[in-house]
Amino acid sequence: MTDSTSPALFEYLLRLGDDRLVLGHRLSQWCGHAPILEEDIALANIALDLVGQGALLLKLAGATEGQGRSEDALAYHRDAVEFRNALIVELPKGDFAFTIVRQFLVSVASYFQLEALTKSAHAELAGIAAKAVKETRYHVRHAGEWVLKLGDGTEESHHRAQDALDALWRYTGELFMGDEVDAALVRAGVAPDPASLEPAWRAQATDVLRRATLQLPADVYMQRGGRTGRHTEHLGHMLAEMQIVARSHPGAEW
Numbered sequence: 001m002t003d004s005t006s007p008a009l010f011e012y013l014l015r016l017g018d019d020r021l022v023l024g025h026r027l028s029q030w031c032g033h034a035p036i037l038e039e040d041i042a043l044a045n046i047a048l049d050l051v052g053q054g055a056l057l058l059k060l061a062g063a064t065e066g067q068g069r070s071e072d073a074l075a076y077h078r079d080a081v082e083f084r085n086a087l088i089v090e091l092p093k094g095d096f097a098f099t100i101v102r103q104f105l106v107s108v109a110s111y112f113q114l115e116a117l118t119k120s121a122h123a124e125l126a127g128i129a130a131k132a133v134k135e136t137r138y139h140v141r142h143a144g145e146w147v148l149k150l151g152d153g154t155e156e157s158h159h160r161a162q163d164a165l166d167a168l169w170r171y172t173g174e175l176f177m178g179d180e181v182d183a184a185l186v187r188a189g190v191a192p193d194p195a196s197l198e199p200a201w202r203a204q205a206t207d208v209l210r211r212a213t214l215q216l217p218a219d220v221y222m223q224r225g226g227r228t229g230r231h232t233e234h235l236g237h238m239l240a241e242m243q244i245v246a247r248s249h250p251g252a253e254w
Contacts, residue, residue: 008184009122010064011084012191014074015181015227017057018085021075022235023106024050025242029093042142046103049135056128072253076246080236081229088171090226090235097150097160102168104143108204109175111136112197121189144208151212158213165209166217173222176201181227 027047034040058071088106093099114136117129150161176198178186185191209216225231246252 005184005188005190006064006066008181009190010061011181012185013057013061013064013125014084015086017054017061017071017074018083019054019089019106019110020050020057021054022083022085022238023089023103024048024054025238026089026091026093027099027103030099035096043099046139046142049132049139053128053132053135056132060124060128072246076243077250080231080239083226083229083231083235083239085226085231085235086171086174087223087226087232088168088174090232090238091168091171092234094164095160097157098164098167100143100146100150101161101164103139104147104208105168105172105205106175107136107139107143109172109197109201111140112200113192113194116192116197120191125190140204147208147214148212151209151214161212162214165214169217170220171223174224174226177222177224177227179227 024047027043027050030040030043031047032040034043054075055071058074062069062071062074088102091102094102111133114129114133118126118133120126120129147161150157152158176194178194182191182194186193206216
């Protein structure tokens, strides 16, 4: 990894880590509130997987930056404008159907991203991806099964799942939008071109959604901004909750 590529790698690792950290926190908000006990446990476990992946990626980001910031410092002592997660993961958890549909859409995208990253020229990133892709394969299967149950279930569950899909679709495009950061890492063999992952994502997502009797939304303007620190108001509220203990006791370690 050349010195000229390190800033792009740091930015890219923030994106990877922040996506998982923020979505993991959103899922953790279901702890004690899921519709059935088994799902309460399942969502908590998926949240732990995502936070664990985020911690590994942010630790690597800190090492790449070389400024002495640990994964905890990056998670708890950055403001919203410094986060690089996609907008879709920061949206409020909504109802159960919203959480499930989002989890499915993001997990499928994450799976193909991580699968490509297992071939990264950056050995440590490839190692993290190899572990995370196994966990994400389960996340895809779990969320996909629930999408089928909700979409092809009762009139009420179908209605809620369709509303969730309609609301979320406009945020999916950002997952595949590349910029100069991605371009630099593609040239270095470190990361895949995000746009190259969209066809496989769309094929798998479309197959499950159609089997769930859900209608794909019409093409709409795709929301963007998270990768450059332009977030919805929801992220700031979430971070205030997530970071309060660490910020109330600066320097403390657990």
